[in-house]
Amino acid sequence: MSSVREMVASCSTAAVQSQPERRRTARASPSRQPQPQPSPLARAQAFALLSLAALASLSTPVAAQTTARFEPPGNQVLFGAWIDTQEGYLDTPSLFNQRIGYNVPVYQIAQEIPLPKYNYTSGAGGAAPENLIELSQTDAAVFLTVYPTDGFDAVSDADFTALAQQISDYHTINNRTVFLRYAPEMQGLWNLLYGMRPTEFVASWTKMHAAVTALAPDTIFVWAPNTPQSYPYGQTFTSIPGGSTAADQTALDTNGDGAFNSEDDAFSPYYPGDDLVDWIGLSLYYKGTDSDVTNAVQETNFCAQAISGTNPNGGANITNWYGSYCNKAGKACMFSESGAAFHVNDAGVTQAQVQLPWITSCITNEALYDQFPRLKMVMQFEFEKNETSNDRNAAGNYVDLRDYRITNDTAVRNEFLSALNPMATRFSWAMSRALPTSISSAGAPPPQTNSAGSTVVDAITQTLRARPTTFPSLFGTTSDGGQRQEVIQLAALVVSGIVGALTVMKML
Numbered sequence: 001m002s003s004v005r006e007m008v009a010s011c012s013t014a015a016v017q018s019q020p021e022r023r024r025t026a027r028a029s030p031s032r033q034p035q036p037q038p039s040p041l042a043r044a045q046a047f048a049l050l051s052l053a054a055l056a057s058l059s060t061p062v063a064a065q066t067t068a069r070f071e072p073p074g075n076q077v078l079f080g081a082w083i084d085t086q087e088g089y090l091d092t093p094s095l096f097n098q099r100i101g102y103n104v105p106v107y108q109i110a111q112e113i114p115l116p117k118y119n120y121t122s123g124a125g126g127a128a129p130e131n132l133i134e135l136s137q138t139d140a141a142v143f144l145t146v147y148p149t150d151g152f153d154a155v156s157d158a159d160f161t162a163l164a165q166q167i168s169d170y171h172t173i174n175n176r177t178v179f180l181r182y183a184p185e186m187q188g189l190w191n192l193l194y195g196m197r198p199t200e201f202v203a204s205w206t207k208m209h210a211a212v213t214a215l216a217p218d219t220i221f222v223w224a225p226n227t228p229q230s231y232p233y234g235q236t237f238t239s240i241p242g243g244s245t246a247a248d249q250t251a252l253d254t255n256g257d258g259a260f261n262s263e264d265d266a267f268s269p270y271y272p273g274d275d276l277v278d279w280i281g282l283s284l285y286y287k288g289t290d291s292d293v294t295n296a297v298q299e300t301n302f303c304a305q306a307i308s309g310t311n312p313n314g315g316a317n318i319t320n321w322y323g324s325y326c327n328k329a330g331k332a333c334m335f336s337e338s339g340a341a342f343h344v345n346d347a348g349v350t351q352a353q354v355q356l357p358w359i360t361s362c363i364t365n366e367a368l369y370d371q372f373p374r375l376k377m378v379m380q381f382e383f384e385k386n387e388t389s390n391d392r393n394a395a396g397n398y399v400d401l402r403d404y405r406i407t408n409d410t411a412v413r414n415e416f417l418s419a420l421n422p423m424a425t426r427f428s429w430a431m432s433r434a435l436p437t438s439i440s441s442a443g444a445p446p447p448q449t450n451s452a453g454s455t456v457v458d459a460i461t462q463t464l465r466a467r468p469t470t471f472p473s474l475f476g477t478t479s480d481g482g483q484r485q486e487v488i489q490l491a492a493l494v495v496s497g498i499v500g501a502l503t504v505m506k507m508l
Contacts, residue, residue, distance in 0.1 A: 068332035069220050072428035078377040079427050080106035093136035099407040103430035108143040114159045138430035141177035151193035152204040160211035167216040185226040198251045198269035205272040224281025224336040228266035228319040266319040280325040281336030293393045293400045295349035303362040326374040334377035339404035352411040364419040
């Protein structure tokens with residue numbers, strides 16, 4: 001970014017250059033006459049007036065920023081996707097774009113902090129697979145979710161610095177916009193070692209924000225709690241081993257009645273402050289009505305009610321997410337992960353029947369965006385996964401296979417596209433851009449000629465986009481074959497660099 005001095009200088013230069021050229025004609029110079037000088041009193045009065053004017057200009061309030069960083073223009077909305085890149089699914093941004101016929105502008109990827117070392121056998125650990133976004137050949141933003149899985153105490157200052165360097169690399173090397181969602185769904189103990197700890201969460205968020213901003217100031221920080229439906233999710237002050245701390249109990253009892261229940265605010269104990277947040281996220285899912293293991297058609301206006309203070313399941317009052325946070329100056333809101341669950345092992349209702357109401361009321365619903373104009377992004381959770389259920393399934397256990405994907409089943413995808421296409425211009429889509437040469441493997445560039453006229457063979461490494469400096473892997477797949485290919489590519493780069501350098505030395 002330019003300094004204030006550089007900006008002022010550039011503006012001055014531009015002002016001079018924009019002046020119309022004045023035609024000069026020869027003329028006699030008039031004789032110089034002495035000019036009358038102001039009295040000391042007049043000079044003092046003029047100085048006082050200038051000083052008052054300067055003070056007045058300093059005291060004039062600056063208008064607050066009304067839009068969020070990377071917010072789409074006008075009434076447009078961003079449609080993002082969190083796809084399953086793991087073995088067994090191996091989805092990619094490129095494939096997802098092909099399935100819907102549009103370039104998705106934001107893709108979510110996830111990793112832990114501290115970052116586990118990459119396991120070249122199992123494919124576990126390492127940094128999130130950002131290179132899959134590179135392969136999409138679009139300018140889609142990176143939406144990086146980071147889980148402090150082992151608890152806040154396990155995250156050191158060095159871990160935050162490493163995360164900041166990773167994001168800085170995404171900015172400077174890969175030229176990517178980056179959203180950072182740290183410790184999401186922090187109210188729930190399904191996040192065993194970091195959930196339901198508001199005091200620790202706010203302290204850790206503050207440290208994270210300072211560390212990341214220091215190295216990657218363009219990072220967009222997303223604070224993203226879980227839906228207020230059913231809050232506090234059956235949890236009590238004794239749910240945490242050893243019990244909640246006194247500070248946490250005070251924070252969680254937001255109405256001061258000595259109890260921790262649905263009457264308390266689901267969000268405010270965890271909010272780190274307006275100066276530390278750019279976007280406000282929310283995890284919002286439809287998993288059923290009377291049971292979370294059987295398929296049922298979604299209630300009308302499910303999303304509109306859930307975000308504005310009414311529980312769609314029964315009509316009880318819940319914390320108003322949109323009203324509390326989405327009208328803040330300089331903030332925008334999003335569904336940071338969302339979807340409708342089709343219970344794979346429950347028959348009777350088709351996947352399209354379950355998910356079409358979600359599509360038409362929560363994704364492609366222009367009335368929703370008109371009613372809630374600060375809702376500027378919807379992130380689709382495009383996974384099929386086993387989840388722990390509240391109710392027993394037909395087999396008598398609490399494991400439920402749920403398919404949230406809307407582009408895998410042909411009937412569902414067709415319904416989605418039929419609803420999306422007529423309003424596609426309401427969404428802001430990614431632009432295409434060239435594939436980085438480090439991934440395209442297009443070969444060595446053509447020979448160049450130096451100042452002496454000799455042909456110089458450039459090292460292939462000069463055309464390769466460097467990998468992030470702090471992390472061992474940005475591999476897109478976890479298969480052994482994928483890892484071998486990356487290792488082979490890396491070895492080729494090293495050899496090419498050495499050969500290229502020796503060739504250059506001989507020719508100069």
